[in-house]
Amino acid sequence: MTRRSLVRGWPAAAVAVASALVGVVVGSSLSRPAAGPLPRVAAMTSLSQESFAVCTAPIDSTVEGFFVLDFETGDLTGGVLSQNTSKFGVSYRYNVLKDLGFKPGKVKNPKFLLVPGLAGFGGAGGGRMASSVLYVTDAATGVTVAYGIPWNAQQTAGGAAPVMAELVTLDIARPRGGGAKVQ
Structure with a gap:
């Protein structure tokens, strides 16, 4: 690998890393519990x-x-x-x-x-x-x-x-x- 190919691949790698970070942030916010406890369900x-x-x-x-x-x-x-x-x-x-x-x-x-x-x-x-x-x-x-x-x-x-x-x-x-x- 040459220095030139590393420089060209840098933007794609940065986009991939940024996308992964956004996915982690969004995924962790979706998996958090709501503001209060979940409602109880009664089944008859x-x-x-x-x-x-x-x-x-x-x-x-x-x-x-x-x-x-x-x-x-x-x-x-x-x-x-x-x-x-x-x-x-x-x-x-x-x-x-x-x-x-x-x-x-x-x-x-x-x-x-x-x-x-x-x-x-x-x-x-x-x-x-x-x-x-x-x-x-x-x-x-x-x-x-x-x-x-x-x-x-x-x-x-x-x-x-x-x-x-x-x-x-x-x-x-x-x-x-x-x-x-x-x-």
């Missing part, structure tokens, strides 16, 4: 088959509940795991058939949907509610009932005995003639 799930529907729903900012609807009996049951014992510290049970307009003993091959949703309200009757509600829909009529989930984080603290609670009927929507009324 729902699934059904011929006999059961299941869903998960956030109860508060640290725990979620798991709920099962038995189509044959109409029993909506669920629970919240205790963070101290890894056992269900709070359990829920409620029969949805009456709310959906079914007469006892007259239910034949019902099909339901069970979907969780977020809610930001205080409790009914002075009690605190979870940050989610459960919607149960009769797939044949579209009648939908919203259920509140009573919640007190102290009930699962310290390995206390399991607590059984009843879901709270909040409202009923009847899309085929009739407004939303709770009996």
Whole structure:
């Protein structure tokens, strides 16, 4: 290599080095975290088959509940795991058939949907509610009932005995003639 070829190649090398430095600066600024922490993401799930529907729903900012609807009996049951014992510290049970307009003993091959949703309200009757509600829909009529989930984080603290609670009927929507009324 001659001195002349080195002099000619210098501008190209300088451009390559400058481009690499710009790439490093831009890349490092893009990989820095934003001004604040990343937002928390809460996921809710729902699934059904011929006999059961299941869903998960956030109860508060640290725990979620798991709920099962038995189509044959109409029993909506669920629970919240205790963070101290890894056992269900709070359990829920409620029969949805009456709310959906079914007469006892007259239910034949019902099909339901069970979907969780977020809610930001205080409790009914002075009690605190979870940050989610459960919607149960009769797939044949579209009648939908919203259920509140009573919640007190102290009930699962310290390995206390399991607590059984009843879901709270909040409202009923009847899309085929009739407004939303709770009996």
